Amino acid sequence: MPRTVKDPQQRKQEILQAAEQLFLSNGYEKTTVEDILRKVGLSKGGFYHHFQSKEDVLLGLIDLMMDQVIREVEPIVANQGLNAITKLELFFQKHVEFKKPKVKLLAYFSEQKLSHSQQLSRKGTFWKNYKPHILAIVNQGIDEGSMRVASPEQTVELLLVVFSYIKDRLPQVLDDTEAFRKYVSAVEEMTERTLGLDNIHLHLLRLVDRKNVDE
Template sequence: MARSADKHDDKKRELLSIAEKLFMEKGYQKTSLDDILRASGISKGGFYHYFKSKDEVLSESINNMIDEVLAILQKVVDEEKLGALDKLNLFLSEKSKFQSSKAEYAKLLGVLMQTDVSQYIYYVTVSRKLVTPLAQIIRQGVNEGIFDVQFPEETADILTRIINSVMQSAPYLEYLSDAEKHKRYVSSVQTMISRTLGLKAPIKLY
């Protein structure tokens, strides 16, 4: 049974990789299920054995990416020796480092986030998975008297949306390649986060 499950997972990952490549080359909306079937050599019935729809492929892709970064970020949250401000700086730094290591995927997300469906899936997933660890850091900062926040969970939700909102922007790919535009974006986000948390000095986003 274990070997059969492994084969199933391997094939599912293969289909996911093929679909992601097509999304990046053709765009999510212009990639049809038939495109995925032709590229993978699988039948429609075979495809439905792994995924219910193209939207589920997208959802799975986003979930995998967020689970991977969440495993890294949760280690920061659980670090008992760090104060809240150091945790926040490290949390954001590790998130940025992860994104930099996934440059091709960042470009893919930039393409995907231009559609309403993908935006919805992405933000629902992010809210469900990344808000909680960020809220833990904010709550710790409130207890330490560093952050001036009344509602940590809601504030974490808002900040998560701010941090990730650049992917909704039409010039997102320019932010990835243009150093000056990237710098201005980072500076703006740093200011918004700092003011939201009641900090006098800007946090170090990157």
């Protein structure tokens, strides 16, 4: 029987899927390249054709997650039937809900499992892709009169710095209900003041079930 030759992209996705399952079930440190090979049924040569190391696989998973998040939030931004406040709330709720099963991967990413330069590169790429969508919401809010922002682009950049920090802290506070509540309240209050919202209270994350975030 002739050997089935799979599309390289399909094989790469199989490696990523197997690695994600192993990282989440066994832990990143306890998972070896050999474990991934056994799960996929692949030789070392086949693995190294796509990835240089286990760390490279984790980077691939982070890249895939970033692409998926962007695709999830794009329809919210493009929805002409929603006002800017609603879009902003849905944007962040969708972002967190999407990451519920991915929190451990984010923790591995944040806990120095990757080099500092690798982390900075991925974060920079992610926020670069994220920025146009949040900026579009803020500009819509300015046009609608619900937001008062003198320098929209610079304001969004500063907000993203804070949101990046919160994202890194999220895995550490999920098991502490009070700490999680305080972070949520702080993010909402800071965003309200930064965007110049008058008598409008944001609910960026309150509709997200905290207990389900780390499932």
